[in-house]
Amino acid sequence: MVIRIIKSFFNRVFGNIFSSRTNLKIGLYGPPNAGKTSLANRICKDWTGEELGKVSKIPHETRKVQFKEKVEIKHKNKVLTLKLVDTPGIATKIDYEDFMKFGLNKKESKKRAKEATYGVIEAIKWLEDVDAVVIVLDASQNPYSQVNLTIIGNLVARNIPVLLVGNKIDLRKADIKKMSAAFPEYDVVGISAKQGTNMEEFYESLFKLAKKV
Amino acid sequence: MAKNKNLKNKLTLRFVSYSEMSKLESNERIKKLLDNIVENKIIVLQGKLEPVEEATLISSTMALIGRVKGFKGVELATIQPGKENGFFENIKVGLARALVGERDSLTVIGPAAIVRDIKKDPSKIDLMLVKSL
Numbered sequence: 001m002v003i004r005i006i007k008s009f010f011n012r013v014f015g016n017i018f019s020s021r022t023n024l025k026i027g028l029y030g031p032p033n034a035g036k037t038s039l040a041n042r043i044c045k046d047w048t049g050e051e052l053g054k055v056s057k058i059p060h061e062t063r064k065v066q067f068k069e070k071v072e073i074k075h076k077n078k079v080l081t082l083k084l085v086d087t088p089g090i091a092t093k094i095d096y097e098d099f100m101k102f103g104l105n106k107k108e109s110k111k112r113a114k115e116a117t118y119g120v121i122e123a124i125k126w127l128e129d130v131d132a133v134v135i136v137l138d139a140s141q142n143p144y145s146q147v148n149l150t151i152i153g154n155l156v157a158r159n160i161p162v163l164l165v166g167n168k169i170d171l172r173k174a175d176i177k178k179m180s181a182a183f184p185e186y187d188v189v190g191i192s193a194k195q196g197t198n199m200e201e202f203y204e205s206l207f208k209l210a211k212k213v
Numbered sequence: 214m215a216k217n218k219n220l221k222n223k224l225t226l227r228f229v230s231y232s233e234m235s236k237l238e239s240n241e242r243i244k245k246l247l248d249n250i251v252e253n254k255i256i257v258l259q260g261k262l263e264p265v266e267e268a269t270l271i272s273s274t275m276a277l278i279g280r281v282k283g284f285k286g287v288e289l290a291t292i293q294p295g296k297e298n299g300f301f302e303n304i305k306v307g308l309a310r311a312l313v314g315e316r317d318s319l320t321v322i323g324p325a326a327i328v329r330d331i332k333k334d335p336s337k338i339d340l341m342l343v344k345s346l
Contacts, residue, residue: 092325093274093278093285093287095325120272121272124268124272142332144333145333146289146290147271150264150267150268154265154267154268182335
């Protein structure tokens with residue numbers, strides 16, 4: 001009887017700590033076309049051998065939340081197991097005519113726009129259900145966009161730890177210093193998910209992020 | 214009907230005071246803003262929305278796209294003076310905000326069908342309108 005009580009106590013106290021550290025739900029958030037799925041693919045390819053989703057130059061390629069369970073990341077003798085949650089890009093406007101500029105016909109564009117609006121709503125709902133968030137921004141774009149601030153503000157309001165990633169540092173216009181200046185309270189890591197540049201520093205920062213949960 | 218036709222060619226900027234919005238509940242604030250935006254008005258708001266309200270505004274906006282004819286979403290930006298001040302100035306600003314609310318912020322929200330883009334740096338907002346107004 002006493003042994004069972006002690007066992008249950010340890011399970012409750014240490015079991016919770018253990019599970020929260022080893023099976024974290026990490027959400028990838030950001031505006032459309034920042035490279036969230038490219039980063040998710042890079043992480044999944046590095047640690048599971050297979051990619052998570054399709055990427056495209058057309059905005060809103062990811063229109064549904066997609067997951068990869070039990071991604072086991074090993075870094076400097078440490079192991080982090082996480083559920084990777086790749087979310088649709090958050091936008092304040094979606095115009096089907098923008099998709100037609102990429103060669104889609106009117107019907108396809110309207111369908112894509114409709115699905116994209118659902119995707120944004122779904123991504124916002126998922127804010128309630130993640131343990132930590134990696135915000136992926138395009139380092140070649142102006143970081144002061146309201147969508148970025150809204151995402152960060154919502155995470156702060158919910159006490160969800162944040163890591164900022166400036167993607168596409170392979171582009172000439174990329175400016176990580178500008179991003180760091182825009183968000184001085186946060187760690188900013190510059191990467192190129194497409195080319196796999198600086199992923200070591202990213203994984204290091206991911207472990208630090210996991211510690212904050 | 215003729216009145217609506219005339220309105221189509223007019224650009225309306227509506228200035229909304231902090232006191233006007235602060236007396237409303239959160240969902241009423243969002244509804245009021247969206248009602249104005251759907252009527253193609255650009256809102257200049259004294260103060261700012263809470264982050265959770267901004268997220269709700271975005272979700273509600275998405276739900277309206279495709280349902281309201283010609284509605285493509287919103288453009289919004291907030292500037293909040295005081296961020297780049299020194300330590301003591303920030304304390305002063307923080308105290309003032311605690312007492313009277315965030316009246317020193319300014320938020321611009323407009324329909325994406327009229328506001329093509331909002332360019333923002335920490336201290337100024339540029340509003341780019343569509344050419345064919």
